[in-house]
Amino acid sequence: MTAPEPSARLADLMRDEWGRLLALLVARFRRLDLAEDGLAEAFEAAARTWPRDGAPANGAAWLLTAARRRVLDRLRSEQVLARAMPLLEVEADLAARARRVMADAGEPLTDERLRLVLLCAHPRLSREAASALSLRLVLGVPTADVARLFLQSTPTMAARLTRARKKLAGERFALPPGAELADRLAVAADVAYLAFTAGYAPATGDAVVRAELAGEAVRLVRVLRDVRPPDGDLDRATELDALLALVLLQHSRRDARVRDGAPVLLPDQDRTAWHQDEIGEALDLLAPLASAPPAPYLLQALVAAEHAIAPTAAATAWDRVLARYDELLALTDTPVVRLNRAVAVAEVAGPRAGLDALSGVALRGHRLPSLRAELLRRAGDLDGARHAYDAAVALCDNAAERDHLRRRRAELA
Known part of the structure; x- marks a missing residue:
């Protein structure tokens, strides 16, 4: 098989390794601003040299080494290296902290990107700022797409991301204790779903779906479930189960949502192309939650399940879908919920009723x-x-x- 061109290889590394490399640099140097700048400069250096010299065998290691050198140069130039080194958090200590918060004696938490998500979910930041910053830093979602997700202009979002970075200056890159960990995991769950949305329905670009990004978000939800405290809040645990079911149900349709580069709407999709193993896993997750109190992710997952179990689009139980959206609207009255509810209204009562349901919606x-x-x-x-x-x-x-x-x-x- 022919090796990919250096530019394509670098693009793959940007997508797949940015979050991990950034997290390693933050753990090493305790400076989010320098870590991000150093990694960006390393990628720029690779873009200049790899087409000329060829891509190295281990591109991620090359980028990490180059970024470390640039951060060290900056630290020396700022004359703060001597003060920064005592604050470093070594990997052995991070792993020990991780083992103490695991639900069982299984594999310790070693996902550096999760630590970065938890850092971005710091109480100093609003939930929206934490979500936006995590999307940008951990999964590399473009600022323009983050802005779309939060219904803001790109310049406004860029400024908010800069302010969020500054608020985290000097914060420890470590796992928080029990109750605080549970709170941050809740924020991280919102982050994961927003990241999934960026992959499932990209706001910009030329792709109908970014399956890799959506898949990474699904993986992040799995990690969050794995590290949730065993004696934590039951409702939060339920919502993490529901969130995983939701993203699995939606992600299961990825291959049927595109045909010849064009989007295929749900009623027109080839349901034999849906990933039945993921649907089955999601339905198994939802089965014990039938009597759970209504909650946003659970209600959305139940809506997605109605589509998954219907043999055809025409057989969808739209009355049950509408009932779920009515419950969701009572919990969280947002323009997006009203938009989706209008679809169900139109299916139950006709297009004019759906148009009436859109009255007053601003999005x-x-x-x-x-x-x-x-x-x-x-x-x-x-x-x-x-x-x-x-x-x-x-x-x-x-x-x-x-x-x-x-x-x-x-x-x-």
């Missing part, structure tokens, strides 16, 4: 006008649908979805 991006366009189309208002499609196209930054919207509009003619 950045193209998803609101694109849903309005589809409902207007079904209601027979073709002129209104054209205008809504035009609005959606103008607001859509994902090339594949934008092409899909244009095709849908063209079909109206």
Whole structure:
């Protein structure tokens, strides 16, 4: 097999290794700002030299060595190396701390990216800032996509990320004790789901789905479940089980969501292409939760399960889906929940009822006008649908979805 080009190899390392390398540097040098800058400079150096000299056999080790040298140079130039070294947290101590918070005597927590997520989930930061910073640092989600997830402009999000980094300056890169660990795991769960969303429905670029990013987020949820305290809050444990079920159910459809580079909507998907092993695991997770109190991730997972168990799109129990969204709306009244509920309303009571359910909903991006366009189309208002499609196209930054919207509009003619 032909070795990948250096540029492609570097792109793969950026996607797969950024979070781990950054976490190792933060553990070593205790400076998030220097670690991030040093790693970025190492990638820049690789982009200059690898095409000329060839990619090294162990690209991750090359990048880590280069980044360490740059951080050490910066520390020496700041004349703070002597003061920084006593603060270093060695890996042996980190592993010992990890073993003390494991639910059993099994494998110790050694995932450096999880430590970085927990650092980003520090109480100094708001939950939104912690989630945004973790997405950017741990999984390398572009700032523009993070901004879309939080319904903000890219410059605003860039400024917020900078402020969040500054708030973490000097914080210890270690696992927090029991109660604080449970709180941070809850924030980390939100982070994982936001990361999954960035992969499952990318706001920018030309991909319908970023399966690698979504898969990494699924893995992060598994790690969070593995390290949750055995005597922790039962409701939080239930939500982690529900969150894993939710992402597994959604991720199971990844191969059916794309055809010839174009998105395939849920009713048109080939259900034989869904990953039945992941669906089965998710349903097993949900079975013991049937009598659990309503909670956001649980209700969303139950909605996804209704789609998973239906043999065809037409057989979906939309009345049960709508009932779940009504429960979810009572718990968390957000524009996204109202948007998704309007879909269920339209299936139960018709497109006009769905349009009425969208009344008063304000949401950045193209998803609101694109849903309005589809409902207007079904209601027979073709002129209104054209205008809504035009609005959606103008607001859509994902090339594949934008092409899909244009095709849908063209079909109206």
